[in-house]
Amino acid sequence: xxxxxxxxxxxxxxxxxxxxxxxxxxxxxxxxxxxxxxxxxxxxxxxxxxxxxxxxxxxxxxxxxxxxxxxxxxxxxxxxxxxxxxxxxxxxxxxxxxxxxxxxxxxxxxxxxxxxxxxxxxxxxxxxxxxxxxxxxxxxxxxxxxxxxxxxxxxxxxxxxxxxxxxxxxxxxxxxxxxxxxxxxxxxxxxxxxxxxxxxxxxxxxxxxxxxxxxxxxxxxxxxxxxxxxxxxxxxxxxxxxxxxxxxxxxxxxxxxxxxxxxxxxxxxxxxxxxxxxxxxxxxxxxxxxxxxxxxxxxxxxxxxxxxxxxxxxxxxxxxxxxxxxxxxxxxxxxxxxxxxxxxxxxxxxxxxxxxxxxxxxxxxxxxxxxxxxxxxxxxxxxxxxxxxxxxxxxxxxxxxxxxxxxxxxxxxxxxxxxxxxxxxxxxxxxxxxxxxxxxxxxxxxxxxxxxxxxxxxxxxxxxxxxxxxxxxxxxxx
Numbered sequence: 001x002x003x004x005x006x007x008x009x010x011x012x013x014x015x016x017x018x019x020x021x022x023x024x025x026x027x028x029x030x031x032x033x034x035x036x037x038x039x040x041x042x043x044x045x046x047x048x049x050x051x052x053x054x055x056x057x058x059x060x061x062x063x064x065x066x067x068x069x070x071x072x073x074x075x076x077x078x079x080x081x082x083x084x085x086x087x088x089x090x091x092x093x094x095x096x097x098x099x100x101x102x103x104x105x106x107x108x109x110x111x112x113x114x115x116x117x118x119x120x121x122x123x124x125x126x127x128x129x130x131x132x133x134x135x136x137x138x139x140x141x142x143x144x145x146x147x148x149x150x151x152x153x154x155x156x157x158x159x160x161x162x163x164x165x166x167x168x169x170x171x172x173x174x175x176x177x178x179x180x181x182x183x184x185x186x187x188x189x190x191x192x193x194x195x196x197x198x199x200x201x202x203x204x205x206x207x208x209x210x211x212x213x214x215x216x217x218x219x220x221x222x223x224x225x226x227x228x229x230x231x232x233x234x235x236x237x238x239x240x241x242x243x244x245x246x247x248x249x250x251x252x253x254x255x256x257x258x259x260x261x262x263x264x265x266x267x268x269x270x271x272x273x274x275x276x277x278x279x280x281x282x283x284x285x286x287x288x289x290x291x292x293x294x295x296x297x298x299x300x301x302x303x304x305x306x307x308x309x310x311x312x313x314x315x316x317x318x319x320x321x322x323x324x325x326x327x328x329x330x331x332x333x334x335x336x337x338x339x340x341x342x343x344x345x346x347x348x349x350x351x352x353x354x355x356x357x358x359x360x361x362x363x364x365x366x367x368x369x370x371x372x373x374x375x376x377x378x379x380x381x382x383x384x385x386x387x388x389x390x391x392x393x394x395x396x397x398x399x400x401x402x403x404x405x406x407x408x409x410x411x412x413x414x415x416x417x418x419x420x421x422x423x424x425x426x427x428x429x430x431x432x433x434x435x436x437x438x439x440x441x442x443x444x445x446x447x448x449x450x451x452x453x454x455x456x457x458x459x460x461x462x463x464x465x466x467x468x469x470x471x472x473x474x475x476x477x478x
Contacts (some may be wrong), residue, residue, distance in 0.1 A: 035266070
């Protein structure tokens with residue numbers, strides 16, 4: 001019989017006093033549940049290649065669960081009571097979902113906020129041109145990218161075109177296996193000596209990132225730009241659009257590949273747009289799976305985070321404040337602005353955004369003791385910003401105490417993180433803009449490898465843990 005080794009006094013003391021990061025797989029033995037949840041997440045990623053598609057899919061799922069359009073409720077002058085489920089579509093690019101809680105709004109709300117835009121290649125407003133019997137689209141990249149990663153990969157085209165008469169044409173080309181795809185060409189190594197001698201940031205010129213879209217000429221010798229005309233004619237036949245219609249279009253090139261399992265053990269997910277649709281999906285499903293919350297629970301999915309949360313669909317706008325004002329008004333016959341102010345000041349949000357996971361292939365970019373790690377659950381980022389916390393959201397210790405307690409009480413794996421080493425890392429999320437409203441907020445999201453690349457990596461257990469953590473926060477944080 002094997003003798004049980006007795007722990008020393010120091011070992012017992014270390015076990016009692018020290019903080020240990022855990023492998024989240026050990027905390028969730030039912031791995032089939034994790035894999036099943038992530039299968040639906042991958043389907044959501046494949047449907048939502050753009051912010052518009054994410055918003056459309058989110059609303060579709062919400063309406064199946066009984067969520068009603070808040071603006072319709074306002075038009076019909078209907079009151080709201082505890083248990084009611086509502087949403088607001090913000091210009092097809094952002095959406096807010098809410099379940100009305102039992103407590104009055106001046107006691108605050110519980111919110112989880114993510115963003116559904118992602119780095120991509122946008123099409124310019126006068127994009128189509130011909131050069132050496134090939135047709136191209138002029139582009140402008142959106143968000144922080146490494147330009148070289150977007151060359152020589154299959155790209156799909158998504159977006160909307162508003163015609164002269166105001167009619168909207170939806171475009172989605174490249175996702176079906178029988179669809180054509182597009183690409184931005186690269187230079188072969190044999191001729192790339194000058195290119196490869198340059199700094200990485202200078203090797204690829206943004207104005208040269210033009211997408212190849214065709215090469216067959218239109219059969220008319222009298223036309224000077226035959227290939228361009230052939231493309232225009234194909235677009236006219238399929239969509240009934242003319243070249244001027246590009247001016248009132250929003251078209252995006254994104255990777256054409258699907259979300260895939262990664263690793264022999266299928267423990268990870270590789271896909272485009274996981275920053276930050278992994279947190280959008282987990283926030284949405286967490287809200288969908290709670291009933292009768294004490295505090296009104298919200299899922300806020302914003303746009304424009306990758307370019308600074310600007311515009312009237314970004315977190316810097318007033319759409320969240322306006323949404324809460326309408327909820328306050330519809331639940332209180334004696335509504336005044338002070339109710340909204342108290343609501344904001346007493347609200348708490350998890351800014352559900354991804355964090356850069358520690359990559360052992362690139363040591364030195366992180367403080368290993370304060371890094372996000374794949375497979376260790378939710379990464380809590382007390383402060384963001386860069387170089388002296390510039391542009392940061394810095395959460396209060398009192399808030400972290402509440403978050404820590406609700407996660408520990410509900411067996412949610414979590415660890416603390418920074419976004420890179422001091423003087424190397426940095427960056428911000430929607431947290432700083434929400435905090436400006438008076439809301440207590442902290443960043444809390446899923447670790448990601450190869451962030452902002454066309455193919456980002458997450459751990460399935462972290463994805464499921466995010467869902468579990470967000471659900472506990474919305475339902476049980478007091």
